[in-house]
Amino acid sequence: MKNKFLTVPLLLSLLTACTTQSYFEKVYKFFDATLFGYQYEGEKNYLTNINDIFYYLNNDTDNYKAHGKGIYEINQDNNVHEISKDLYDLLNKSLIYQDAFGGKFNIFVGLLAKKWQESLDNKLVLPPNVISEEVNKIRNTSLELSISNGVYTAKRIGEAEIDLGAIAKGYALDLAKDVFINNGVNKYLINGISSILLGENIRNSGDFRIDFNDIEGKCFYAKNTFIGTSGTTERGVTIDGVTYSHIVNPITGSVINNYDMTYVIANNGALADALSTTFMISTVDEVKSLVDKYGAQALLYKDGEIVYKTEGFVIKDING
Amino acid sequence: MDKKILRNDIILISALAIASGAGLTTVLLTRKTDNLVANVYLQTELIETIDLSKKEDKYYTVQGLHTEVKIHTVDGAIAIVESGCPHKDCIYTGYVSQTNRPIICAYNGISIVITSTQEGGADIVI
Numbered sequence: 001m002k003n004k005f006l007t008v009p010l011l012l013s014l015l016t017a018c019t020t021q022s023y024f025e026k027v028y029k030f031f032d033a034t035l036f037g038y039q040y041e042g043e044k045n046y047l048t049n050i051n052d053i054f055y056y057l058n059n060d061t062d063n064y065k066a067h068g069k070g071i072y073e074i075n076q077d078n079n080v081h082e083i084s085k086d087l088y089d090l091l092n093k094s095l096i097y098q099d100a101f102g103g104k105f106n107i108f109v110g111l112l113a114k115k116w117q118e119s120l121d122n123k124l125v126l127p128p129n130v131i132s133e134e135v136n137k138i139r140n141t142s143l144e145l146s147i148s149n150g151v152y153t154a155k156r157i158g159e160a161e162i163d164l165g166a167i168a169k170g171y172a173l174d175l176a177k178d179v180f181i182n183n184g185v186n187k188y189l190i191n192g193i194s195s196i197l198l199g200e201n202i203r204n205s206g207d208f209r210i211d212f213n214d215i216e217g218k219c220f221y222a223k224n225t226f227i228g229t230s231g232t233t234e235r236g237v238t239i240d241g242v243t244y245s246h247i248v249n250p251i252t253g254s255v256i257n258n259y260d261m262t263y264v265i266a267n268n269g270a271l272a273d274a275l276s277t278t279f280m281i282s283t284v285d286e287v288k289s290l291v292d293k294y295g296a297q298a299l300l301y302k303d304g305e306i307v308y309k310t311e312g313f314v315i316k317d318i319n320g
Numbered sequence: 321m322d323k324k325i326l327r328n329d330i331i332l333i334s335a336l337a338i339a340s341g342a343g344l345t346t347v348l349l350t351r352k353t354d355n356l357v358a359n360v361y362l363q364t365e366l367i368e369t370i371d372l373s374k375k376e377d378k379y380y381t382v383q384g385l386h387t388e389v390k391i392h393t394v395d396g397a398i399a400i401v402e403s404g405c406p407h408k409d410c411i412y413t414g415y416v417s418q419t420n421r422p423i424i425c426a427y428n429g430i431s432i433v434i435t436s437t438q439e440g441g442a443d444i445v446i
Contacts, residue, residue: 027364027431034424034431051364191444193422201443211418211442219442229446263446318442 023202026051030058031169033192039180040187040202050176050190053086057175060087061168063110063161074143075110075161080153088152090171090270092145094164097274100293102286105278106250108141110161113248116255120237120244131253134160138250166247170228170273173197177269195273196227211318214261214301218315222265228272230280231261249281257281258300259307265297272296284308356417358398360391361431372396372417372434384428391432403428418445 026047028035035054037047059067060083066072074081083091094107112134119126141158156162169192177197180188188199189208200206200223207221214231232245244255262279266272275296279287284300287308291298297313299306309315360368360382368382370393379401380391387404397415405427413423416434418441423432 025359025435027361027433029363029429034422034426036422036431036433189443193446196444196446208443209441210444210446213445227446 028054030054031061031172031192032165033169033194035169035190035192035195037176038189038191039185040189040199042183042185044183046179046183046185049179053175053179054172056084057086057090057168057172060084061090061164063163063165071162071164074154074156078156078158080155083152083154085152086175088145088147088154090164090168091143091154091162093171093270094167094274095143095145097167097271097278101274101278101290102282103251104249104281104286105166105274106138107143107162107164107167108138108158108160109248109250110163112138112160112250112253113163113165113246114161116244116248117246120239120255123237123239125239125244126253135250135253166230166277167270167274169195170226170269170271173226173269194229194276195269197269198223198225198227200224212263215306215315217318219318220313220315226266226269226272228264228266228269228274228276229261230276231259232257232280245280247277247280254281258283259302261301263299263301263313265313266294267296356396356434358393358432358434361433363429370398372398382430384425384430386428389425389428389430398432398434399423400425400430400432403430418442 024039024045024047026037028037028051037050039045039047060070063071063075069081069083070087097105098107112131115130115134116126137158137160141156141160143162144155144157146153173190173192173195176190180199186200187202190197198208201208204221206223208223209219209221210227211219230247232243236243236245242256245257246255247257248255257280259280262276264272264276264279266275271294275290275294275298278290279298279300284307287298287300291310297310298308299313300308356372358370358372359366360370362382362384368380370380372393373396375396377394382389382391384403389400390402392399392401397417399415400410400413400423403410403425405425410423410425416423418434
């Protein structure tokens, strides 16, 4: 008799397991964007822990509003400021990319980016003398980072303002990935639209199918990686037939970019974000050099054409 | 006695296996082919879940941060059709029927995300 009572719940539980599917989801409003988080396995919901990480990093990297110990405070003067370990690591990584990307990735574009934004909001092109003045400030600004007795500090030298908008969201996804991996969760997705963290999908052998908004009828498959995109499609402003973007070339001060969209697949979020922004103002040869150096995949798109694509960036027909 | 228990067990297991198989087959056969659901969020709170697979022509009104937001579903697609936001970007997004291509009204804190468990569709649109 005992056996019969064991068999019933066993079979019922098998049936239930076959027909139900549960997962966690959460919407985040940080980094001037909306991010959609999905955790497809595990008993505990780690999307809430990730919310806390995003919250603090968002405050640390906000260059428009004071939160106590962040970029806004560093931008106010040339004094030493105590900062969090995460912000220290992010600034350190940013400076490494700044050196390595041939000057086309620069965190000191903040003030110039603000001036361009104000100007473009009024459908005006920023005057050359203002651009020149701000580019000089960018050239003459640097950042000193230090750690002493477990205290992390940053000191800006110069007048240009720091803006981590091109890397902060990607770096936040790096921290989010750590939360999933450290807790044994392998099936997850955080879709921040221009910055995406992919774990494993619940179908397609773990692959996610990613369709392009701009490249009609094409898609690609990816898992366990990061995607960074940049472009003029969403935030570009056209004046007299010329499209101006929000991405500033720190060398020339121009916001006229080389491509309509850039797509990058890389093994960390900060890198994917930084590369996709940098590629918007890079030549194809410069892009080739950087993807080789970092083992990333890239696709450059302009005027309805794929200008360049690495071999590893495999795109397919949606109906193929 | 032991033989009787064993025979009864075999009968019971067989009966349950057939019943389970029949149940599972029923579930699979009756599963909707377009398994799309639109989740409507106010900030980070899920405030409405709309089953798009019903393909209903229906209006929903949700309260945003500043104004009411009117949502329309038709033929398995969803759109924001009225909002008191200044730029109306959410309305210009138009009707969406793809997964993970959100409609966002930043002014009112409203996001609409379509999700699917169906095989084969796009998971993300970039």
